[in-house]
Amino acid sequence: MQIALSVKDISKKYGDFTAVNNVSFDVEDGKFFSILGPSGCGKTTLLRIIAGFLQPTTGTVEIDGKNMLGVEANKRPVNLVFQNLALFPMMNVYDNIAFGLRRRGEKGKSVEQKVNSMLGRVGLSDYGLKRISQLSGGQKQRIAIARCLVLEPSALLLDEPLGALDAKLREHMKVELKKLQVKVGTTFVYITHDQSEAMVMSDYVAVMNAGHFEQVDTPQNLYSNPSSAFVAQFVGKNNKFIVKQRKDENGNFFAETKEGHSLKLNKPVDLKGDNSIELYVRPEAMIINPKGTKENFNIMDVTVEALLFDGGNSRLLVVPENSKQELIISLPQNRQFDYIKAKDKIKIGWDPEAAVCFKKTEGKIYEEL
Amino acid sequence: MKNSKKSKIRWSFIIFFIPVFLWLFLLIVLPHFELLRMSFLGRSGFTFKNYTAFFTEPIYWLTFVRTAMYSILVTFIVLIIALPIAFFITKVVNLKIQGVLLVFLLVPFWVSELIRVYGWMILLRESGVLNHFLVGLGLFKQPIEMLYNDITMIMGLVYTSMLFMIVPIIGVMESLDDSLIEAAYDLGAKKIAIWREIIIPYSMPGIMSGSIIVFMLVLGSYLTPKLMGGKNSLWFTEQIYNQIITYFNWNQGAAFGFMLLILSSIIIWIALKLTKQEFRKVIK
Numbered sequence: 001m002q003i004a005l006s007v008k009d010i011s012k013k014y015g016d017f018t019a020v021n022n023v024s025f026d027v028e029d030g031k032f033f034s035i036l037g038p039s040g041c042g043k044t045t046l047l048r049i050i051a052g053f054l055q056p057t058t059g060t061v062e063i064d065g066k067n068m069l070g071v072e073a074n075k076r077p078v079n080l081v082f083q084n085l086a087l088f089p090m091m092n093v094y095d096n097i098a099f100g101l102r103r104r105g106e107k108g109k110s111v112e113q114k115v116n117s118m119l120g121r122v123g124l125s126d127y128g129l130k131r132i133s134q135l136s137g138g139q140k141q142r143i144a145i146a147r148c149l150v151l152e153p154s155a156l157l158l159d160e161p162l163g164a165l166d167a168k169l170r171e172h173m174k175v176e177l178k179k180l181q182v183k184v185g186t187t188f189v190y191i192t193h194d195q196s197e198a199m200v201m202s203d204y205v206a207v208m209n210a211g212h213f214e215q216v217d218t219p220q221n222l223y224s225n226p227s228s229a230f231v232a233q234f235v236g237k238n239n240k241f242i243v244k245q246r247k248d249e250n251g252n253f254f255a256e257t258k259e260g261h262s263l264k265l266n267k268p269v270d271l272k273g274d275n276s277i278e279l280y281v282r283p284e285a286m287i288i289n290p291k292g293t294k295e296n297f298n299i300m301d302v303t304v305e306a307l308l309f310d311g312g313n314s315r316l317l318v319v320p321e322n323s324k325q326e327l328i329i330s331l332p333q334n335r336q337f338d339y340i341k342a343k344d345k346i347k348i349g350w351d352p353e354a355a356v357c358f359k360k361t362e363g364k365i366y367e368e369l
Numbered sequence: 370m371k372n373s374k375k376s377k378i379r380w381s382f383i384i385f386f387i388p389v390f391l392w393l394f395l396l397i398v399l400p401h402f403e404l405l406r407m408s409f410l411g412r413s414g415f416t417f418k419n420y421t422a423f424f425t426e427p428i429y430w431l432t433f434v435r436t437a438m439y440s441i442l443v444t445f446i447v448l449i450i451a452l453p454i455a456f457f458i459t460k461v462v463n464l465k466i467q468g469v470l471l472v473f474l475l476v477p478f479w480v481s482e483l484i485r486v487y488g489w490m491i492l493l494r495e496s497g498v499l500n501h502f503l504v505g506l507g508l509f510k511q512p513i514e515m516l517y518n519d520i521t522m523i524m525g526l527v528y529t530s531m532l533f534m535i536v537p538i539i540g541v542m543e544s545l546d547d548s549l550i551e552a553a554y555d556l557g558a559k560k561i562a563i564w565r566e567i568i569i570p571y572s573m574p575g576i577m578s579g580s581i582i583v584f585m586l587v588l589g590s591y592l593t594p595k596l597m598g599g600k601n602s603l604w605f606t607e608q609i610y611n612q613i614i615t616y617f618n619w620n621q622g623a624a625f626g627f628m629l630l631i632l633s634s635i636i637i638w639i640a641l642k643l644t645k646q647e648f649r650k651v652i653k
Contacts, residue, residue: 051555074557086552090570099566100556151556 001028003065004187005050005078005155010059012045019045020056021211027155027189027204032181034198035191037208038234043191046208047157050189051080064154074103079148081158085140087132093119093143094128100151118150121184137165138173145180155187162197174200195235199223207231229358232280239286239327241279242360245269255279255357259322263298266352269359276360283315284330285354288337289347297349302327304344316340318348408623419624429608433628436605437636439519440587443526444534444580450527451534451579456568458535459542460550471539478532486596489525490516517599525597530586534579541575542568577646581637588633605629 005027012020019042027033035043048054050061052073061068063077079100088096097115106114119125122142127135135143141161148156162170162177178201181188192198198205199219206216207230215227226232233240243255245268253268255277269277290297302318305326314331329348331337340346411418423429458470477485492498493515500512515521545568553567569576594604609629612622641648 053551053555072554073551074554074559080552080555082548082552084546084548086546086548088549088553088567090567090573099553099558103557103559103562147556 003027004029004031004063005033005189006062006065007046007050008060008062010046010049010056010061012042012049012054013057018211020049022059023208023211023213024059025206025213025216027187029187030185031203032178032188032190032201034202034205035189035208036195036198036205036235037191037193039193041208042211043193043208044159047080047159047189047191050155051078051157052076077154078157079151079153081144081148081156081161083159083161083163085144085161085164087140087144087147089132091132092128093124093130093132093135096132096143097147097150100147104151114150118146121149122146122180138169138176141165141173142176142180145177149184149186153186155189158188158190160192160194162192162194170197177201199235207234209234226280226356229278229280229361232356232358237283237328238280239283241281241325243277243279245275245277245357257323259320261300261320264296264352265357266355269357274360277357278360279355279357281350281355283328286327286329286348286350288316288329288331288340290349296352298352298355299347299349302346302348304340304342304346306342307331307340318346404623404626407620408627410620419621420628422621423625423628429625432603432608433605433632435603436588437632439523439526440584441636443523443530443587444584446523446527447530447534447583448576448580451531451538452564452569452572452576455535455538455542455572459539459545460547474532474535477528482529482592485529486525486593489521489528489597493521516597517602519598519602522594522598522602525593526587526590529590529593530583533582533586537579537582538572538575541572545571573644573646574650577641577644580640584637584640585633588629 003026007026008024010020010023011018021042023046025033035046037043045054049056052068052071052075068076088099091099094115097118098111101111101114115128116125119128122145124139124142124146127139127143132140132143144161145156145158162173165173174197181201188201190198190201199222202219204216205219205222207214207222209230215222215231217225217227222231222235226235232238241255241257241263243257243263245253245265246256247253253265255263255265257263263279265279287297290299301321303321304316305319306317308315308317308328308331312333314333316329316331318327318329319325320327327348331340408419409415409417423433458467462470490497494500495512495514495516497515499515500509503509504512549567549571550563553563558566589606591604591606591610594602595607598604605625606629609622609625612618612625
């Protein structure tokens with residue numbers, strides 16, 4: 001596979017503050033690559049460095065194997081879809097899309113043909129003469145992408161373009177955008193703070209935190225094998241236990257909670273000094289009232305605090321006995337658990353294989369959104 | 370209940386409207402009707418003679434053409450200087466400096482036009498400050514008269530009307546989203562193309578309202594051309610002044626006044642048509 005975009009050891013410092021800290025990654029041609037991180041993690045800075053609006057303090061950006069050092073934004077073969085889309089309000093849709101082609105000196109028939117075929121591709125064939133103010137949010141979105149794609153860039157950079165849309169339309173545009181990317185086959189580099197956007201659309205996701213990449217992986221791997229506590233917390237929901245890692249007389253590792261429960265551990269952490277670890281279990285990995293024989297399971301007695309009904313995404317809020325920590329458990333809507341009411345005492349269990357552990361980190365690693 | 374509320378609103382409207390109405394009617398509409406009546410009067414009653422004189426005497430219409438041409442020229446010069454200044458103030462500097470620069474722009478307008486023109490005269494006249502320096506530095510052998518020619522007059526007019534162009538353009542440019550400029554740059558536009566395709570079209574309402582104000586101000590200005598212009602740089606307002614004050618021919622002066630109003634309105638209408646702007650948007 002050919003590499004469309006290669007970022008090597010990029011750092012960006014503003015005085016003492018390091019916005020981007022030694023980031024490297026490659027994006028293969030035709031892939032959908034997302035950079036996912038909380039606001040203020042430096043992802044927009046990184047994108048603007050790739051687009052050419054900012055110069056990195058150190059490191060290089062290569063596009064199609066060519067070093068982009070010193071190449072201005074208007075000469076780079078990448079285009080940026082802005083967060084607020086930045087469509088030109090004084091031009092109609094046609095002129096917006098033709099803008100880049102005309103700047104290249106293309107004229108007449110070739111511009112007309114390219115613009116019309118692009119409008120067809122985004123499904124807005126008859127919209128050429130409309131003014132920008134006459135378009136809906138989703139249509140503006142597609143025009144902003146069309147305006148860049150018509151230039152056939154090596155990579156299309158997208159700066160949270162779905163952020164301004166309402167929830168329903170955002171769900172719809174996620175799928176649209178993925179379909180469009182597959183259809184045109186252009187490399188997309190997409191930045192977002194919304195993990196669902198990143199997971200649904202991407203071939204690869206890089207999780208960014210405080211200026212550096214925590215993990216670059218497929219969405220599936222990010223979810224099931226997070227490489228750090230940050231990724232485990234940021235991607236998807238997770239229940240966090242702070243426990244002590246201990247060894248029993250047979251040399252097997254187990255975890256002990258503050259309340260004295262002992263939990264089976266399958267993936268012990270290599271510890272130095274302190275034996276405090278963080279144990280993460282996904283809400284859907286926890287099984288309600290596990291039937292009988294799975295001896296290997298970790299079982300806990302809990303009290304149901306509340307039922308959080310949200311259709312297919314419904315959950316139970318439970319508190320283990322002798323504890324104050326709240327846990328979230330998926331509640332499958334298959335009528336099997338309709339009998340559960342608030343204040344009920346139930347058992348929950350999970351396969352130790354489904355849990356991941358990390359060394360305890362000091363303080364909060366990121367502010368809850 | 371309903372009726373009393375209705376009449377209340379009407380009364381408050383009338384109370385607030387009366388001063389505006391009196392102002393407009395007594396000081397503007399009524400005198401204009403009187404002038405209009407006068408402009409059609411000759412020695413022997415009703416006549417078009419005052420208007421035909423404008424077209425038959427070359428000195429009159431030539432003065433007008435000269436005045437209009439110079440006003441258009443001044444408007445263009447002001448526009449060309451004002452655009453980068455407005456851009457610099459709104460987009461380049463930070464907020465604190467922006468305020469300081471705006472104050473700098475306003476300060477000269479705290480003194481009257483007359484004082485400002487005299488200021489220029491002190492600087493530029495034969496025995497003035499500038500000549501003193503240039504001779505002192507040895508650049509000139511002897512002082513030269515820099516006042517009383519068209520170039521100095523145009524410079525004076527540009528200076529006095531600059532603010533009225535910059536302020537409306539700043540008003541529009543402030544709402545120009547920076548990302549539009551970045552997007553244009555990202556799509557391959559060079560600096561000139563960004564100005565031509567993005568900044569100027571976006572600022573067009575501000576440019577047109579500034580241009581109308583400056584054009585009307587310059588066309589109707591009297592002091593600057595009179596004091597800084599030479600004997601040959603006659604301004605059309607001076608023609609009106611001469612008719613009314615020197616020749617005491619109010620009827621002719623009134624007719625010239627109306628010609629000025631009509632012709633300048635036509636020029637503005639043509640300019641709006643040429644730039645495809647709507648008057649309603651421009652005056653907002």
